[in-house]
Amino acid sequence: MRVILANIVAIYRRELQSYFASPLAYVVAGVFWLLSGLFFVFILNVTIQRVAYADAAGYQGAIDAPTQFLQSFLGILSSIALFILPILSMSLYAEERKRGTLELLATSPVTNWAVAIGKLLAVVTFFITLLLPMLVYELIVLTATNPPVNLAVILLGHLGLVLLAAAVLSLGMFVSSLTDSTILAAIFTFALVLFLWIIDGVGQEIGGWIGAVFGHLSLLKHYNNLAQGILDSSSLILFGSYIVLGIFLTAQSVNVFRFQRS
Amino acid sequence: MINVEHLSKTYGTTAAIEDVTFSVEPGEILGFLGPNGAGKTTTMRILSGYLPATSGTAKVAGYEVHEDSMAVRQRIGYLPETPPLYTDMTVESFLHFVARIKGVSAGDRAQNVESALEKTSLVDRRKTLIRKLSKGYRQRVGIAQAIVHDPPVIILDEPTVGLDPRQIIEVRNLIKNLAGNHTVILSTHILPEVSMTCNRVAIINKGRVVATNTPQSLMAQLMGGSGYELEIEGDIDAVQPRLQIIQGVKAIDRLTAELPEGRHKLKVTAETGTELPGRELAAAIVEAGLGLFEMRRIQATLEDVFLQLTTEEAPLEADTESDESKEPIESGETTGEAG
Numbered sequence: 001m002r003v004i005l006a007n008i009v010a011i012y013r014r015e016l017q018s019y020f021a022s023p024l025a026y027v028v029a030g031v032f033w034l035l036s037g038l039f040f041v042f043i044l045n046v047t048i049q050r051v052a053y054a055d056a057a058g059y060q061g062a063i064d065a066p067t068q069f070l071q072s073f074l075g076i077l078s079s080i081a082l083f084i085l086p087i088l089s090m091s092l093y094a095e096e097r098k099r100g101t102l103e104l105l106a107t108s109p110v111t112n113w114a115v116a117i118g119k120l121l122a123v124v125t126f127f128i129t130l131l132l133p134m135l136v137y138e139l140i141v142l143t144a145t146n147p148p149v150n151l152a153v154i155l156l157g158h159l160g161l162v163l164l165a166a167a168v169l170s171l172g173m174f175v176s177s178l179t180d181s182t183i184l185a186a187i188f189t190f191a192l193v194l195f196l197w198i199i200d201g202v203g204q205e206i207g208g209w210i211g212a213v214f215g216h217l218s219l220l221k222h223y224n225n226l227a228q229g230i231l232d233s234s235s236l237i238l239f240g241s242y243i244v245l246g247i248f249l250t251a252q253s254v255n256v257f258r259f260q261r262s
Numbered sequence: 263m264i265n266v267e268h269l270s271k272t273y274g275t276t277a278a279i280e281d282v283t284f285s286v287e288p289g290e291i292l293g294f295l296g297p298n299g300a301g302k303t304t305t306m307r308i309l310s311g312y313l314p315a316t317s318g319t320a321k322v323a324g325y326e327v328h329e330d331s332m333a334v335r336q337r338i339g340y341l342p343e344t345p346p347l348y349t350d351m352t353v354e355s356f357l358h359f360v361a362r363i364k365g366v367s368a369g370d371r372a373q374n375v376e377s378a379l380e381k382t383s384l385v386d387r388r389k390t391l392i393r394k395l396s397k398g399y400r401q402r403v404g405i406a407q408a409i410v411h412d413p414p415v416i417i418l419d420e421p422t423v424g425l426d427p428r429q430i431i432e433v434r435n436l437i438k439n440l441a442g443n444h445t446v447i448l449s450t451h452i453l454p455e456v457s458m459t460c461n462r463v464a465i466i467n468k469g470r471v472v473a474t475n476t477p478q479s480l481m482a483q484l485m486g487g488s489g490y491e492l493e494i495e496g497d498i499d500a501v502q503p504r505l506q507i508i509q510g511v512k513a514i515d516r517l518t519a520e521l522p523e524g525r526h527k528l529k530v531t532a533e534t535g536t537e538l539p540g541r542e543l544a545a546a547i548v549e550a551g552l553g554l555f556e557m558r559r560i561q562a563t564l565e566d567v568f569l570q571l572t573t574e575e576a577p578l579e580a581d582t583e584s585d586e587s588k589e590p591i592e593s594g595e596t597t598g599e600a601g
Contacts, residue, residue, distance in 0.1 A: 003365065010362040014348065021350040104346035104407070107310040108363045109335040 011118025086189035089172025097180035112251035160226025163239040170246025269318035293460030294449035302449040345404025349393040364411035496552035
């Protein structure tokens with residue numbers, strides 16, 4: 001057990017190190033921060049204006065501006081992540097295959113599971129790093145509101161975002177293990193994630209029990225629950241299942257595919 | 263240390279290797295020799311645990327490579343055909359990473375990395391990004407990662423490919439120094455490399471091991487090619503019977519050559535595994551009253567053995583590189599079978 005843990009840590013550290021050495025990671029981070037920063041300001045303005053209009057119109061009911069703002073912003077973040085995540089996961093295995101380093105990992109006393117888990121942890125860590133500045137922005141704005149927003153709600157939303165990202169990255173890691181082309185991996189992952197994103201809508205169209213199953217599989221639906229501050233165990237289980245499934249399939253595919261290559 | 267028995271691997275319907283059997287003793291260097299596509303890489307991949315065999319068993323240090331994969335992986339160092347390098351790392355950090363995943367304890371890691379750097383003469387490049395290294399240096403990093411955890415068994419797939427002549431000598435010396443403490447299998451298609459570095463050689467062709475022995479006895483055993491080449495003046499027909507009765511002579515052939523009037527060139531081929539008495543040959547010629555102008559000993563080379571074992575028609579001095587050259591050589595050839 002200690003050996004496996006040490007292996008996971010070794011893979012994790014190497015993987016993180018490669019993000020710091022990779023220009024692609026910096027570009028992704030830059031684009032993500034730029035876009036999310038712009039949307040942050042934009043959504044903040046819209047929310048404030050809406051409240052101002054409501055006041056001017058003499059609207060008497062209560063408007064929970066901070067929560068509305070938080071939910072819109074988390075929604076935007078998840079949409080940006082939809083595009084960013086396949087780029088983060090595309091090279092996890094495809095690059096190893098192309099470089100031939102998979103042969104090193106496969107002939108070292110490391111299990112495929114340990115490799116997959118280490119890699120997933122590393123890429124999730126990188127994604128969390130991307131989120132940190134956003135969290136700071138939000139805390140600055142939302143602690144200034146009166147009454148202040150419950151910190152747990154903010155954190156739960158972000159936990160949801162991280163879980164969502166981990167699920168997507170785990171599936172993306174599997175896709176990446178199927179090919180040695182990073183571009184193909186990114187495209188297929190994007191298609192797969194987009195499908196899981198809108199599957200709820202598809203399910204509603206179909207209706208019946210199939211529709212219900214589709215609804216349950218939807219990433220977006222479960223993410224929205226968490227973003228609204230609803231801690232539903234079924235959402236956690238769903239994301240957990242996607243993560244485990246991705247790791248499992250990756251470990252299997254690494255085994256099977258190396259047997260077939262001449 | 264390594265026992266391979268009846269190992270086969272098929273991809274679909276094509277067999278990459280068939281019924282490969284050989285063994286390597288502890289401390290030995292076995293050279294795996296064969297033309298490209300003969301199944302060298304496949305065999306090594308099976309030994310390293312990267313590929314499963316279709317049938318047969320391969321044992322490293324007593325462990326079956328597929329069933330006890332983890333135990334085997336701990337005990338081998340493996341350099342694949344293309345060195346597996348994380349090009350965005352420095353040489354040193356890459357070796358640290360490899361040592362870590364190979365299970366070298368934290369206390370020994372620095373020491374192991376240091377010694378691998380020294381053995382492969384990479385000390386002055388330790389802080390260089392692998393991406394910035396030339397092919398020769400990368401190959402050395404590849405070898406360094408195979409020996410960094412000091413494994414009892416080292417498997418090297420074409421370790422000298424892409425190196426310049428000086429580096430090739432260095433790597434060969436390095437491999438020779440590994441023998442004794444380590445059991446080494448290396449594959450190559452460069453013949454002199456085998457006779458220079460290996461204790462034993464296994465020749466593989468079309469997925470089958472066609473011979474295993476020391477380079478010297480392979481040459482001696484499998485070749486009827488050794489003998490003498492003679493340049494004689496006088497009545498060649500008179501001397502031929504005299505030579506024929508000498509112990510160990512297998513065949514006498516006349517070679518076509520540009521020679522002055524009255525001179526002839528003969529090739530006397532020895533029986534397989536015997537050494538011809540040169541003194542008796544010379545005496546027979548002189549006693550017959552002929553002039554002996556040149557007498558040259560022909561030694562079978564590993565090239566000859568290799569070509570004989572791996573070429574269908576087995577023309578001895580044929581150049582297998584080009585098909586066009588085959589025919590004229592065959593017609594005017596003096597192979598061992600000719601007599």
